[in-house]
Amino acid sequence: xxxxxxxxxxxxAALEIARNLSHFGYSVILADTLNYPLAKNSYSVERYYRLxxxxxxxxxxxxxxxxIIVTENIDVIVPTCEExxxxxxxxxxxxxxxxxxxxxxxxIKAMHSKLNILSxxxxxxxxxxxxxxxxxxxxSELKDFDQIVLKREFCRFGTGVNxxxxxxxxxxxxxxxxxxxxxxxxxxxVEHCSYSVARNGIVLAESIYKPIYRVKSSAGxxxxxxxxxxxxxxxxxxxxxxxxxxxxxxxVMLDKNExxxxxxxxxxxxxxxxxxxxxLGSLFAESNTKKIMNFQQPIPARNDSNKRTPKMVSSAxxxxxxxxxxxxxxxxxxxxxxxxxxxxxxxKNDKSHIIYTFLSFFELLNLAIKKRISIREAATFDxxxxxxxxx
Numbered sequence: 001x002x003x004x005x006x007x008x009x010x011x012x013a014a015l016e017i018a019r020n021l022s023h024f025g026y027s028v029i030l031a032d033t034l035n036y037p038l039a040k041n042s043y044s045v046e047r048y049y050r051l052x053x054x055x056x057x058x059x060x061x062x063x064x065x066x067x068i069i070v071t072e073n074i075d076v077i078v079p080t081c082e083e084x085x086x087x088x089x090x091x092x093x094x095x096x097x098x099x100x101x102x103x104x105x106x107x108i109k110a111m112h113s114k115l116n117i118l119s120x121x122x123x124x125x126x127x128x129x130x131x132x133x134x135x136x137x138x139x140s141e142l143k144d145f146d147q148i149v150l151k152r153e154f155c156r157f158g159t160g161v162n163x164x165x166x167x168x169x170x171x172x173x174x175x176x177x178x179x180x181x182x183x184x185x186x187x188x189x190v191e192h193c194s195y196s197v198a199r200n201g202i203v204l205a206e207s208i209y210k211p212i213y214r215v216k217s218s219a220g221x222x223x224x225x226x227x228x229x230x231x232x233x234x235x236x237x238x239x240x241x242x243x244x245x246x247x248x249x250x251x252v253m254l255d256k257n258e259x260x261x262x263x264x265x266x267x268x269x270x271x272x273x274x275x276x277x278x279x280l281g282s283l284f285a286e287s288n289t290k291k292i293m294n295f296q297q298p299i300p301a302r303n304d305s306n307k308r309t310p311k312m313v314s315s316a317x318x319x320x321x322x323x324x325x326x327x328x329x330x331x332x333x334x335x336x337x338x339x340x341x342x343x344x345x346x347x348k349n350d351k352s353h354i355i356y357t358f359l360s361f362f363e364l365l366n367l368a369i370k371k372r373i374s375i376r377e378a379a380t381f382d383x384x385x386x387x388x389x390x391x
Contacts (some may be wrong), residue, residue, distance in 0.1 A: 150184075151184060
């Protein structure tokens with residue numbers, strides 16, 4: 001039996017992967033830096049290990065992961081959240097002991113940059129938005145504020161983005177920033193997101209979806225599956241060009257037939273929830289993917305996309321989306337959408353989420369209060385990488 005170490009246990013995506021792997025007969029070990037991550041107590045997990053934060057000491061982080069590899073006889077490591085950048089940084093050392101399912105660090109750091117990803121995609125079949133670094137000269141030349149957005153070069157989940165800039169709030173915003181800021185044209189259209197699993201440049205599985213409801217303008221909480229061949233073609237082109245191995249998600253804007261790139265997430269995204277009936281372990285484990293490497297088209301999520309139901313984070317919909325819809329007078333449509341979707345956390349045969357949803361929330365709330373940051377920021381505070389030197 002292949003044994004997996006799944007990191008980033010705090011996320012619904014990690015919980016989905018753990019359940020999937022267990023369902024298809026694999027052994028699952030979880031790890032994260034939190035005491036009470038969401039997936040910790042799932043029936044699908046054999047054991048959970050708490051790791052030190054890689055921000056503070058990458059060497060100790062590596063030592064602890066290597067201990068888990070040896071103790072548990074791990075075959076494959078599957079990073080799912082922001083810790084993927086640190087695992088990619090130490091990938092060569094870890095692969096002396098087991099397989100690590102993520103890209104090399106030099107590629108993944110360029111994909112994470114909202115500026116460098118555009119260079120990586122130059123020449124591929126996708127439109128690239130006009131983008132430049134913001135400096136004193138560009139600030140003095142700014143006009144047509146309704147046509148531009150500002151964003152950090154490294155950001156996540158919709159945070160670090162100024163969608164409505166003005167000369168006043170630009171100065172206030174920049175005064176708080178310690179990382180490079182980009183000036184980018186405002187792209188119109190309907191946002192689409194993706195999740196793909198690839199090995200050696202071949203896309204083995206994918207899903208594409210629209211984030212219908214969000215936590216304000218950040219992370220999505222309601223996902224509607226779609227099929228779009230233009231987006232699929234771009235994903236296949238990108239992965240083939242860089243002989244990509246790992247998980248990857250792209251956020252794009254679709255305006256009529258034109259697809260414009262917004263950003264790249266070289267990790268697990270919410271699209272994994274649409275692959276619940278696919279054997280992900282056979283894609284993550286190199287020995288099991290050899291038999292399907294002759295496929296030139298990605299394996300779609302089982303069942304036609306138009307027949308699959310939307311997915312949602314039910315608790316967030318109830319606490320955030322429905323009250324907001326009530327205020328806006330749109331409660332009927334929101335409630336109908338809620339009834340159509342299935343929850344990505346709650347499962348009949350796995351009730352662990354009931355207590356760990358609350359334990360995880362209160363742990364993040366405590367961190368947010370201590371650090372004087374938002375809960376959203378606290379969710380990845382100790383595993384984020386924003387271009388700094390890793391020591």
